[in-house]
Amino acid sequence: MNLIVKLLFLALSLTPAMTLLTWDGGVAWPLFGGITLLFDLNPVPGFFLLLLALGAPLVALPMLRGPRDEPAYALYALLLLGMQLLLLAGDFIGFFVGWEIMTWSSYLLLLRSPRTNLEGAQSYILFNLASAFLLLAGMLVFYSFTGDFRIHAVTGLNTLQQLSLLTLFGLAFLIKVGALPLHLWVPRSYDQAPDVFSAFLSALMSKMGIYALILLLTLFPEGLAGLFGQFLKGPAAGYVLAWIGVITSIVATFKAISQEDMKRLLAYSSIAQVGYIVTAIGVGSSLAIGGALFHSLVHTLVKLLLFIAIAGIVLQTGHRRFIDLGQLIGRMPISFFGVLIGIIGLAGMPPLPGFASKYLIYVSLLEAHWLLLLAAMILSSTAAFVYCYKLIYGPFLGHANSPEARVATEAPWQYLVPQIVLMGLLVALGIFPGWAIEILIDPVLTALGMTPIGAPAWGQLATAYGGYDGVVLMSVFATVFVLVTAIFFLLRGRMRQAGSPYDLSYAGEVPTAETPLHYGAGLGRELRRIPLVGWILSHSTQGFYAGLVRQTQAAAGLLSGLYSGNPQTWILLAVLILAATLTVQTLTGA
Amino acid sequence: MIHHLLDALAMLGMSYVIGFLFYGFYRQFNARVQRRWGPSIWQNFFDNMKFLFKSETVSHGAMFFFGPMIIMAGAITTVLFVPFLKDSIWLQGFSQSGNLILIIYLLVVGPLGNALAVGSSGNPYGVMGVTRGLTRLMGLEVPFFLGLALVMLQHQSASVHVIMAAQDGIANWNLFTNPIAFIVMLLPFIASQNASPFDVVGAPVEVYAGPRVEFGGRLLGILMTQNMMMTVAKLVLIVDLFLGGATTVPILLVKAFALFLLTAMISLAFPRLKTEQTVDFFWKIPLALGVIGVIATVWLPWS
Numbered sequence: 001m002n003l004i005v006k007l008l009f010l011a012l013s014l015t016p017a018m019t020l021l022t023w024d025g026g027v028a029w030p031l032f033g034g035i036t037l038l039f040d041l042n043p044v045p046g047f048f049l050l051l052l053a054l055g056a057p058l059v060a061l062p063m064l065r066g067p068r069d070e071p072a073y074a075l076y077a078l079l080l081l082g083m084q085l086l087l088l089a090g091d092f093i094g095f096f097v098g099w100e101i102m103t104w105s106s107y108l109l110l111l112r113s114p115r116t117n118l119e120g121a122q123s124y125i126l127f128n129l130a131s132a133f134l135l136l137a138g139m140l141v142f143y144s145f146t147g148d149f150r151i152h153a154v155t156g157l158n159t160l161q162q163l164s165l166l167t168l169f170g171l172a173f174l175i176k177v178g179a180l181p182l183h184l185w186v187p188r189s190y191d192q193a194p195d196v197f198s199a200f201l202s203a204l205m206s207k208m209g210i211y212a213l214i215l216l217l218t219l220f221p222e223g224l225a226g227l228f229g230q231f232l233k234g235p236a237a238g239y240v241l242a243w244i245g246v247i248t249s250i251v252a253t254f255k256a257i258s259q260e261d262m263k264r265l266l267a268y269s270s271i272a273q274v275g276y277i278v279t280a281i282g283v284g285s286s287l288a289i290g291g292a293l294f295h296s297l298v299h300t301l302v303k304l305l306l307f308i309a310i311a312g313i314v315l316q317t318g319h320r321r322f323i324d325l326g327q328l329i330g331r332m333p334i335s336f337f338g339v340l341i342g343i344i345g346l347a348g349m350p351p352l353p354g355f356a357s358k359y360l361i362y363v364s365l366l367e368a369h370w371l372l373l374l375a376a377m378i379l380s381s382t383a384a385f386v387y388c389y390k391l392i393y394g395p396f397l398g399h400a401n402s403p404e405a406r407v408a409t410e411a412p413w414q415y416l417v418p419q420i421v422l423m424g425l426l427v428a429l430g431i432f433p434g435w436a437i438e439i440l441i442d443p444v445l446t447a448l449g450m451t452p453i454g455a456p457a458w459g460q461l462a463t464a465y466g467g468y469d470g471v472v473l474m475s476v477f478a479t480v481f482v483l484v485t486a487i488f489f490l491l492r493g494r495m496r497q498a499g500s501p502y503d504l505s506y507a508g509e510v511p512t513a514e515t516p517l518h519y520g521a522g523l524g525r526e527l528r529r530i531p532l533v534g535w536i537l538s539h540s541t542q543g544f545y546a547g548l549v550r551q552t553q554a555a556a557g558l559l560s561g562l563y564s565g566n567p568q569t570w571i572l573l574a575v576l577i578l579a580a581t582l583t584v585q586t587l588t589g590a
Numbered sequence: 591m592i593h594h595l596l597d598a599l600a601m602l603g604m605s606y607v608i609g610f611l612f613y614g615f616y617r618q619f620n621a622r623v624q625r626r627w628g629p630s631i632w633q634n635f636f637d638n639m640k641f642l643f644k645s646e647t648v649s650h651g652a653m654f655f656f657g658p659m660i661i662m663a664g665a666i667t668t669v670l671f672v673p674f675l676k677d678s679i680w681l682q683g684f685s686q687s688g689n690l691i692l693i694i695y696l697l698v699v700g701p702l703g704n705a706l707a708v709g710s711s712g713n714p715y716g717v718m719g720v721t722r723g724l725t726r727l728m729g730l731e732v733p734f735f736l737g738l739a740l741v742m743l744q745h746q747s748a749s750v751h752v753i754m755a756a757q758d759g760i761a762n763w764n765l766f767t768n769p770i771a772f773i774v775m776l777l778p779f780i781a782s783q784n785a786s787p788f789d790v791v792g793a794p795v796e797v798y799a800g801p802r803v804e805f806g807g808r809l810l811g812i813l814m815t816q817n818m819m820m821t822v823a824k825l826v827l828i829v830d831l832f833l834g835g836a837t838t839v840p841i842l843l844v845k846a847f848a849l850f851l852l853t854a855m856i857s858l859a860f861p862r863l864k865t866e867q868t869v870d871f872f873w874k875i876p877l878a879l880g881v882i883g884v885i886a887t888v889w890l891p892w893s
Contacts, residue, residue: 372881
């Protein structure tokens with residue numbers, strides 16, 4: 001019985017893949033009042049459905065471990081249904097219904113974690129409801145302008161109408177992707193959600209916000225450029241969006257460095273990575289959108305890998321903070337490799353595909369002549385090395401800092417299989433970036449009416465600014481690595497293993513088991529001494545909102561100065577206005 | 591295939607030889623400025639050989655061993671992706687398959703491999719050194735990349751070959767056509783060479799232990815070798831980008847040496863900065879210059 005339920009659940013998690021493979025032809029479902037619900041699979045949502053199809057079973061597998069948990073399975077199935085509805089919807093009604101199902105089922109799944117507290121749950125649902133209501137308002141405004149709920153390119157709107165639509169939709173979707181300062185719910189919920197489910201939240205649900213942002217491009221055929229014209233060689237409206245993305249990623253990167261908890265670090269890193277994608281969408285050229293899609297793909301794979309690996313560590317040791325872990329490399333080698341590949345992808349190091357996607361975004365910024373944005377993006381992507389290092393040093397290297405970390409064993413196979421699959425996918429994509437461009441990304445660009453990027457070969461990534469060859473890069477690096485290691489062993493001399501973990505060069509002293517040798521939680525603390533970083537870290541978004549409240553109250557205080565406090569004044573005023581209106585109406589004969 | 595193999599070996603050999611000679615010269619130069627005799631110009635070669643042929647090397651686990659291998663592989667890959675000569679079929683390596691942005695990222699493979707190995711050794715001082723290194727990297731990359739981005743934008747290409755080919759004749763050197771980019775990236779370049787005044791990461795005397803603290807014997811030899819080769823790769827890269835590249839090996843040597851001399855003189859003239867001072871400096875002076883450069887060459891209508 002147990003096994004059957006679990007197998008059924010696993011089969012359910014394959015539904016996005018089934019939808020992707022077997023979908024043919026659109027579905028139109030007439031509703032009341034001449035409104036028809038449309039469902040069809042287009043290339044743009046198809047790309048995101050592919051991400052869902054990849055991710056859903058990989059998250060479902062570790063969820064199966066332990067005692068049977070039917071409510072969680074049911075909610076997960078509902079969540080997948082909602083996301084597929086959202087992606088297949090051809091009109092805003094279906095989109096909204098899918099959006100709401102996704103919000104509520106993920107909220108209920110979040111509540112099932114024993115760690116969820118009132119604050120976390122409240123901020124999750126409040127921000128997501130705000131997003132949903134902005135979306136609802138946006139679609140009603142859209143309907144009032146066009147008389148149609150279908151998602152299609154609108155023309156003939158004036159600037160004010162375009163701006164109101166863009167603001168409503170844009171805010172709704174920026175909340176979902178967690179752009180600053182609307183990200184408050186992200187670290188809390190990713191931190192408190194059930195460990196495996198955090199992978200789903202970060203890797204897949206944040207991508208729905210990205211999908212929606214790209215959808216905005218289909219609403220306005222001339223894109224962001226049609227609004228306020230050009231700035232240098234890119235759209236001026238996109239320049240603002242791009243800065244929102246970059247500032248989000250810089251602040252979130254430094255916040256990530258200062259975290260002491262693995263999942264919170266990953267949550268902030270998600271905000272930062274999605275920030276890059278927002279930047280690329282702001283650039284809006286075909287190369288940039290290609291980069292945004294590629295980065296979405298890479299970020300999905302990387303965050304699934306990292307969150308599942310971290311969930312395995314938490315499962316085996318019961319600890320989540322860097323200070324309580326350490327030296328797991330020997331006891332959890334596969335998880336170590338998972339995190340290693342994950343951070344290489346996250347840091348955007350060649351030859352993994354994180355580099356390919358960042359390369360596309362950099363080149364698109366160069367093409368747009370937006371060099372200051374490029375420099376800011378380099379800042380956050382170099383600062384990301386520090387938190388990437390913290391993420392691998394804290395749990396795996398250094399010294400074991402708790403009794404559990406000293407005896408932990410490798411995570412169960414349900415956690416390892418997804419990691420191995422994801423590592424394989426990341427390495428393959430790193431070798432064949434051109435394949436991803438040709439097969440996955442170019443159809444989407446064509447559907448968006450943009451020039452496809454194209455690739456001369458599957459191993460090559462080509463842009464107008466030049467490209468690189470993933471196959472050559474990977475084979476050179478691998479060959480050299482093997483040769484260097486081989487030559488090292490052939491040389492005279494022998495290796496000797498250090499006698500004990502305390503056999504260290506330690507300022508002339510001999511450390512003992514009592515010496516605090518693990519530097520996990522402290523890593524990155526020194527960054528506060530840099531004035532800019534110190535300034536960023538000493539301010540919080542909550543402080544920003546508190547400031548906003550203070551300013552609002554001050555403004556209200558100014559307004560209340562107009563109020564005399566005597567009700568008779570107001571009644572007199574009302575009578576006078578009434579009399580004046582009547583007089584005017586009589587005089588003008590209306 | 592044979593051609594590629596010989597070419598790669600020539601590049602590696604050349605970068606190694608130039609590397610230890612330049613370092614030997616630097617030690618001489620440094621000594622003479624400080625009125626010492628200084629070691630022989632071959633001293634770095636002797637040191638390196640001594641390390642590489644040590645009979646015993648202490649290891650702290652698998653990752654501690656593989657870290658230096660990753661660093662070495664990263665260094666050799668970097669050397670092979672930088673074209674040493676222009677208009678030649680020799681000393682090209684695999685540079686046709688790469689570009690400038692890729693090379694900038696390959697330069698970082700070394701520090702990250704080192705970070706993994708040091709973390710694995712379990713020495714907290716080493717990890718502190720790594721953090722210093724990554725912090726400095728965060729400071730220097732921003733103006734460094736901005737300077738190079740100005741060059742990439744000038745030539746509408748990230749390919750080192752294209753940028754090199756566009757600089758025919760001394761008047762077309764980017765050093766003269768785009769001087770602000772050179773000034774912006776010069777100091778970060780010195781920091782990326784791990785030279786004074788930005789060398790607090792692994793400073794030999796003042797800071798007891800840097801990222802190299804636990805390494806000894808042949809592993810330290812490997813680290814020293816890759817450091818010398820990387821230094822040459824970076825010098826050649828800047829020669830390619832700003833000094834018009836070189837068509838023959840002697841010209842390359844002269845240009846690289848001139849650049850090395852310039853950086854060495856700057857290094858010797860200034861005292862060492864703390865890490866946070868380094869980062870703050872890079873985010874103020876070179877970055878401000880870079881912003882001025884962007885405004886002057888990209889934003890304003892005459893550009």
